[in-house]
Amino acid sequence: MRNREIAELFYEVADILEYQQVEWKPRAYRKAAQMIENLGEDIEKIYTKDGKSGLTKIPGIGESIANHIAEYLETGEVEKFEKLKEKAPSGATELMEIRGLGAKKIKNLSDALGVRTLSDLKNAIIAHRLKRLEGFGEKSEKNLARAIEQYEKSHARLALGKALPLADEVISALKAQCESRTSKIDLSKIICTGSLRRLKETIGDIDILAEAEKEEALKVMDCFVSLPDVEQVILKGSTKSSVILREGTAIDLRVVPPESYGAALQYFTGSKEHNIELRNVAIKNGYKLSEYGLYLKESGKQIAGNSEAEIYEKLGLAYIPPELRENRGEIKAAARNALPKLVEAGNLRGDLHMHTEYSEGKDSLKTMIEKAEAFGYEYIAVTDHSRSQKVANGLDVEKLKAQWKEIDKLSKIFRIKILKGSEVDILKDGSLDYPDEILKELDIVVGAVHSGFAFLERRMTERIVTALENKYLDILAHPSGRLLGKREAYAVNFEKVFEAAAANGRVMEINSQPSRLDLNDELILRAKTFGLKFCISSDSHAVSDLTSMRYGLGQARRGWLEKEDVVNTYSYSRLKQVFKKLNA
DNA sequence: GCCGTTTTCGGCCCGACTGTTTTCAGTCG
CATH class of the missing domain: 3.20.20.140 (Metal-dependent hydrolases)
Structure with missing residues (x-):
């Protein structure tokens, strides 16, 4: 079973292409990688049995990627990718991991300052060479220094068994804070979303959603960023805030009004791939779907948003439990009303x-x-x-x-x-x-x-x-x-x-x-x-x-x-x- | 690079926050 190995290769290629600011291809490679990861079948077996035409039957894999897969399975590498890797500075994919840095900024750093690796970047920051660069300033220098620190401290994912109890703790603390400050918050609506709600085996960060009218939202945010375990506030707005806890875990909180609560719950639960598919379903049906609701494309009139179930229903789909939302065929199954009745x-x-x-x-x-x-x-x-x-x-x-x-x-x-x-x-x-x-x-x-x-x-x-x-x-x-x-x-x-x-x-x-x-x-x-x-x-x-x-x-x-x-x-x-x- | 109940060409999810801009680009999820 070499699915994981091939998926990793495509993710890496996507990063390099992104760094080179190639348009759209990174997306295509990531999509292919994701499909291979979730195939549930041995891709090598498919290739041995049906050749390239078997590969192109997999959604997201076309002529070109099928050729790459075939080449990789037969020779252990893809010549085109090897050349690609030679051209990209070897530290670029690591730099992409630093919060606040994307392809454009890394390119800029490389061209203007010759920054190619993480240690180059550190040196540039120490010498204050960044703030003179266009698009960077005093603050970005400081933020990058912290981001590097955090990256080095822990970029490993958190096990579900640690994340779930931790999220429970933070949510109870947040509820207690909110309760003491305002009576206008429905505490039962403060819940975790993201990969944690999907019960993924490991978690990148903890996502929490709360419901509040506009004027109350900032109060919830105040409660959140002032929780005793918060070490650093990354960003704070009226709908979205991010903090880092003392033990290193990142937590995001989103606050939305009641008419958008279901849409936000759906959106922030993800997965990203599930959401992209779901939005495509919305588009095909003449709707527009965002974290605020489901809207008619033409008039912009909201037709769902209060509850998650309503959104799936209006899209002609059976309700999809969070654990299934990985774009592994659950949307098609929901359309045929053929979802499994999951064990409880x-x-x-x-x-x-x-x-x-x-x-x-x-x-x-x-x-x-x-x-x-x-x-x-x-x-x-x-x-x-x-x-x-x-x-x-x-x-x-x-x-x-x-x-x-x-x-x-x-x-x-x-x-x-x-x-x-x-x-x-x-x-x-x-x-x-x-x-x-x-x-x-x-x-x-x-x-x-x-x-x-x-x-x-x-x-x-x-x-x-x-x-x-x-x-x-x-x-x-x-x-x-x-x-x-x-x-x-x-x-x-x-x-x-x-x-x-x-x-x-x-x-x-x-x-x-x-x-x-x-x-x-x-x-x-x-x-x-x-x-x-x-x-x-x-x-x-x-x-x-x-x-x-x-x-x-x-x-x-x-x-x-x-x-x-x-x-x-x-x-x-x-x-x-x-x-x-x-x-x- | 993929894909087609608008298309074999021309699209490709969508919105918030920050920092650097003086109206927006880049990044993130």
């Missing part, structure tokens, strides 16, 4: 992956069960680590049997069904980490790779396929092994993994730990095409982790999953048909 939090009836004090969990078996029952779950599986996981205090056979005894005892006290499970290591040869006579006694076997991450693709694929063919394996845990921002997914052929899983009726886990979110949305989409079922699991290591399900659920929704696709939405009696050992 209320559908979840159990959690099939959690740890206790027996291995590396922080809470006791009893505490975990208590809390899970309080959640209203119908069943849980206790899945401590198997014996090879020495670092995680994996259970030997004796200790596992002791846990079974305690589960039997607790089962008499609690209403919730407690399944005897294990997160069993998939060993290097693909075998499982307990003997068969133990595996067959377990209600649920969750198989996982915890070692040998550096295996070559073929060996890793064989290893996992062997495990999937083992009749005692039920669920493949965190199938890609990635750790967000820390470790890439291991090299494995997912086509073969999904094929083997489907052939043997195995379930794919969507691990909800914020650092994992594995499978991710793209792989979920691909896995679904193999007819696979999924389970959303918390992989809790403490009772406080049980709520992490919201993150995994988000990825499931981003992967277009319905209730039916997710086995832990099933009643216990139906779950028994999925995992046959439960009948024993």
Whole structure:
């Protein structure tokens, strides 16, 4: 699967072309990159099967880009791009990352001052050479200095598991401030938008929307920029303000009047690509869509804007949930009224992956069960680590049997069904980490790779396929092994993994730990095409982790999953048909 | 460079904020 690699290449080319102030091409390359990223199919496979004509069937890819892709797949590079890169100063794409700098200014800096790299820029600022330049001044020099500082401090994206609680905090603080200053603000309308509302696995910045009449808007802005955690105010206006928090996260706040609230919510939720498509739909229907509303093109009369639902409705579309708004075909599906009915939090009836004090969990078996029952779950599986996981205090056979005894005892006290499970290591040869006579006694076997991450693709694929063919394996845990921002997914052929899983009726886990979110949305989409079922699991290591399900659920929704696709939405009696050992 | 219920040529989302202008260009999302 080289989709990501090719998309990155096109993004880079788009940046260079932008720097060279070539018109429109950057947009075309970015669009192509985005389509390839979200394809859900292996582009190399498409090319092998249907050649260039297969490639041009993908929206955004025409004759020329198809040729580039073919050349890249066959030779590992594109001659034209190599020449392009030679001509562009190597630091230009990095300079594009600095807030406040775009193609024009970078060109100007390069021509007038010979600034080609980030360190050139720093030196120019220190020597105060910028302010003498046309279009720059005292202030831009200072702002650029700060922007560089921030870029160097943190240009990494924030994990969903960090961003969501942080946004909740900021929003509550903002609500409290607003409440003390004015009674005219509808506090329930202060919510997060942007990639956070779409529950993307990582977040660039936090976007917040509020509703207020014009004369109240500035008050909301005042509250916002004076929040205690704000370190720097980037900009402040009556509809838009941006700040940076002490810990480095950027937050934008938009304030709009009630008649535009729905339009603004739609617009600022994005994604950008979804919005561009949506505006095209508007144009084709004789409308104009902006963050202020949906208007008739001719008369300029507003026909929707108050609520998000109304906007989609007036455009002839079914309401599209935020998690689907990635321009992955959701607009066409909405037009045909063929959107999936996404799985919801209320559908979840159990959690099939959690740890206790027996291995590396922080809470006791009893505490975990208590809390899970309080959640209203119908069943849980206790899945401590198997014996090879020495670092995680994996259970030997004796200790596992002791846990079974305690589960039997607790089962008499609690209403919730407690399944005897294990997160069993998939060993290097693909075998499982307990003997068969133990595996067959377990209600649920969750198989996982915890070692040998550096295996070559073929060996890793064989290893996992062997495990999937083992009749005692039920669920493949965190199938890609990635750790967000820390470790890439291991090299494995997912086509073969999904094929083997489907052939043997195995379930794919969507691990909800914020650092994992594995499978991710793209792989979920691909896995679904193999007819696979999924389970959303918390992989809790403490009772406080049980709520992490919201993150995994988000990825499931981003992967277009319905209730039916997710086995832990099933009643216990139906779950028994999925995992046959439960009948024993 | 892509694409077509206006088009095979001529469009390509749209508006806010800032800093530098003295009416707007550049950048951002």
